[in-house]
Amino acid sequence: MFPTIKIGFFLIPSYIVLVGLGFSIGSFLADKYAESFGLEKCNSFHLILATEIGVIIGGKILYLLINIANLYSWFKKYGFMTFIKTGFVFYGGLIGAIVATFIFSKIKKINFSNSISLVLFLTPIVHGFGRIGCLLAGCCYGIEYKGLFSVTIKGINRFPVQLLESILNFLMFFIFYFLRKQKKNNFNVVPCYFIGYGIIRIITEHFRADIQRGFVAHISISFWISIILVITGILLIIIERRLFKKSNSI
Numbered sequence: 001m002f003p004t005i006k007i008g009f010f011l012i013p014s015y016i017v018l019v020g021l022g023f024s025i026g027s028f029l030a031d032k033y034a035e036s037f038g039l040e041k042c043n044s045f046h047l048i049l050a051t052e053i054g055v056i057i058g059g060k061i062l063y064l065l066i067n068i069a070n071l072y073s074w075f076k077k078y079g080f081m082t083f084i085k086t087g088f089v090f091y092g093g094l095i096g097a098i099v100a101t102f103i104f105s106k107i108k109k110i111n112f113s114n115s116i117s118l119v120l121f122l123t124p125i126v127h128g129f130g131r132i133g134c135l136l137a138g139c140c141y142g143i144e145y146k147g148l149f150s151v152t153i154k155g156i157n158r159f160p161v162q163l164l165e166s167i168l169n170f171l172m173f174f175i176f177y178f179l180r181k182q183k184k185n186n187f188n189v190v191p192c193y194f195i196g197y198g199i200i201r202i203i204t205e206h207f208r209a210d211i212q213r214g215f216v217a218h219i220s221i222s223f224w225i226s227i228i229l230v231i232t233g234i235l236l237i238i239i240e241r242r243l244f245k246k247s248n249s250i
Contacts, residue, residue, distance in 0.1 A: 002136045014136035022129030023052055026122045033121070036180070038114040050104040051097040051119050058096015059088030066214035066221060087139060089213055090127070091225045097123070113190075120193040121176055128169035135162035143209045161207040168200045188240060194233030201226040 004011040027048045034044035063086060064071060074082045101119050105112040134140040135151065142151075142159030150157045172193075179187045205223045214221040 003138060005136075015130075015133035015139070018129045018133030018136065019126075022126040022133075023048065025129070026126040029122055029125070030118060033118065037118040037121070038111060039118060040110075043108055043110060044118070046108075047101065047104055047115055047119070048122075050100045054096035054098070054100025055093035056088070056096070058099065059090065059093030060086075062089040062092025062095070063087050063212070065092075067212065087212060089222070090130075091222060094123075117189040121180075121189045122173075123193065124169040124173035124176070124197070128166045128173070131162045131166035131169065135160065135166070139210065139212075140208065141210050142207045158209065159207045161204050164207065165200060165204045168204070169197075172196045172200065188237070191233040191236035191240070194229045194236070196233075198226040198228075198230035198233065202230070 002014050005014050005017050006012075007017075027045055030044040030048045031041055034041045039047070060083060064082075066089060067074075067086070071082075074086060078085045097119060098116060101116050102112055105115045131140070138153045140162055141153045142161035144156055145159035146157045147159075149160050149163070151160045151163075152158070175196075176189060176192070201222060205220055205226065208220070216224060
């Protein structure tokens, strides 16, 4: 594919460029929508910065844990550059972002529910650009496929699973945007994101061929996490509705 992009005299990894673009757009939108989520604009940039740090740390930790059998050989080959040379796992980044948002909210004494709602509202669009970066870098690649829109990665025609996930993420963002614009009172970003992305990932996992995300019982760890995510989202909706009914009955 296109692992690097030339900017002036520099060759920069495509993945970093696309992820940077995604976070830049996310930061702009965070400032734009902060007040609609009950947050002050002055906190939006630092909130996104905190989540970026959480994404990097969480994504790296889960990647290294999943590939723990390779750690010795990696450190022997790369030393501390192992932390730069090796990849990330999105779900680790998601967990890291949630933890970072919680810590940031406690430090700034702002509402965590509002903060995480804003973060997850913007996550699909940031993630969408990240998956385009995966496509250009040739990572997170799909199964062998010679049909329409196939891409060549590592000399093999493959299904463009990265592009599919990117499109589905963008679609999820626009659905969220539409629902908020329509001021749907029963729309809660957090459980909707958990259910929406969980379903997206359950679908796309069937089209992936890379093994770096790890497997348990011949099923990818990401697939198992996706099931947990969907169940969590459903439980949050049930709890929210019961609390709503209870408050109305008082």
